[in-house]
Amino acid sequence: MIPIIDLAAQYRELKTEMDAAIARVFESSQFVLGKETAALEEEFAAYCNVPHAIGVNSGTSALHLALLAAGVGPGHEVITVPFTFFATAATVGYVGATPVYVDIDPATFNMDVSQIEAAITEKTRAIMPVHLYGLPADMRPILDIARRHNLIVIEDVAQAVGAEYQGQPAGSIGDIGCFSFYPTKNLGAAGEGGMVTTSNPEYARTIRSLRSWGEERRYYAVLKGYNYRLQGIQAAILRVKLSRLDAWTKTRCALAAEYDRLLKNADVVCPSTLPGARHVYCLYTIRAAHRDALQRDLELAGIQTAVHYPTPIHLMPAYADERYKAGDFPAAEACAQTVLSLPLHAHMSYEQVAEVSDRVLQLAGKKSHETVLTGR
Template identity: 45%
Template sequence: MTVPFLDLKAINLSQGAELEAAFQRVLNSGWYILGQEVANFEQRFAAYCGAAQGIGVANGLDAIMLVLKASGIGPGDEVIVPSNTFIATWLAVSQCGATPVPVEPVEATYNLDPARVAAAITPRTKAIVPVHLYGQPADMDPLLALAEQHGLLVLEDAAQAHGARYRGRRTGSLGQAAAFSFYPGKNLGALGDAGGITTSDAALAERIRTYRNYGSQQKYHNLVQGFNSRLDEMQAAFLNVKLEALDAGNAQRRAIAARYTELLAGSGLLLPHVPDWAEPVWHLYVVRHPQRDALAAKLAEQGIGTIVHYPIAPHMQQAYAALGFQEGDFPIAEAIHREVLSLPIGPHMTLAQADQVAAAVRAALAAL
């Protein structure tokens, strides 16, 4: 029996009746942009995260970019980003005209290393963007202390961490603002592209709302050169439905991750490390092996779906060739991107399927 990496159809059909009712509600409302569905979701998701304000936007990349723009970050400024992350984190910085400054992670957790961040701060640094990679919170307190010392913005990239906790506090309430993606495959996923921002800074929230809507607070009156980046009513209605299932889905992901960790101990794989202050939501369960590609191929032969998150570090992408980085400049990120493999995990995966995956992994490793 095959085990898909993630069964989006099953996830959404499990709430099919509610999603269809949400569709009909929006269709019949006659209001499709920045209406009550968006307002309800913004309020509910902000409260879920422990933040005062929520702003729905078009996608996760825009969420990061809009916070930076609304914070006055632009050409000549530097923004510290992880050397190992999905490229959207870097792209958002570049779209503001600022320069992404990559910093290596703590290798055990894959998240930003505060000591290396401290060494990377210059007079041009304006912000730190820690990514809660794979659904595990970054070590925020040292980063927040650095930011306070140097007068920097801390913007959480929480695109993979809906509901995760750091020292008991949910992501989305840890920095001055947080950016979320609601891409369909996320722990809280829409049925299309969608994104959101949480913050407890009312003035910042007002500026973000202005930027997301053509730079306008009043129709046809434009205060700044803004963007068209609005969460639409339909996706907000779907997200209002799916928010109800987020905690249960995260609990199942934790159960799958615990089973993997138990069954794959001593297998020769490098398994995820969870500090005692972190409560991950296991958007991904990522293992490492020096023969990653061969392992993935053997698992595919057994019907096990895997994905590499991510095969190329941002500094080695053609898109950032102009920054002049060379292979070897960020050896931890490069090693991670060569060796990581994501195993199947999701809210509708069963423990029996996790057992099947673990057995297939051990068989594949034995055959390498």
């Protein structure tokens, strides 16, 4: 079986350091926040080239607190995409605001920036681009539009730690960046975790307070806050992994380039990147016309794949909204039918990439003139 990800291999590489890091936390007994979290925040802020990083207990909490700090609340609208993980849209709902969707560009799977201005109303407060699969959204036009309309930009960087856009780290480009350390992410905890980054000291102060009951000092709340604190053990583990992140990203990019090369003639569309962007391939996601059959056949051949994501948010019962119906976001809906994430992780071999590619070529066939899907 070729797994889509191999977290045990990652642990084997780091076992000595990870075990020592966990022991450090037991010795200090600082299980919640504590000095490991403070140290991770400092190292992560430096990594993202921002003055402030605040550790939280998930990417979802990061998005929730970012929206609160930005003053987004009932009656406001937030422009985002329907082709994403639930949390992007769900957290807009947590603060009582309404997500307003724009379609994606099927070549990059990210927000189609040409559709943003038409979605702006007097209620719009923020734009929340998602850097899906590890590729930054086209941030320059997003920032231009946001500045012109006085909107806050919250980057959903859950899948894109280490990515860059025109030389700037993802998470440092908009007003606030929100990261997830879910175990399958490029920088994954041994459980849940997240981080908020910002250059705005006011946002940083509010988020720091809100993540721990809105405390200004011990047992004295000035804001109605949450229990969204990062655990010391997670921070200690993340510090070890952060020291390897750039090396792992390099390997991911090299393996992705190998997939691109080997799948050039297969009847699938390989992921594109954006000029001036560094894609970090949290996922290597192709498009295939007969996706479900391909996925089934690959599974029979011992190759694990996944679909991120089979249903756009506006078509899920939980997030149904009378303003939206099937057909409203054709690119998102088409991608939901055709995307397939292939195995890719930093501990994978070139032989495994070759084996997966051979199977895809065999099962999807070669490109022909009748190919329906086109890359760009």
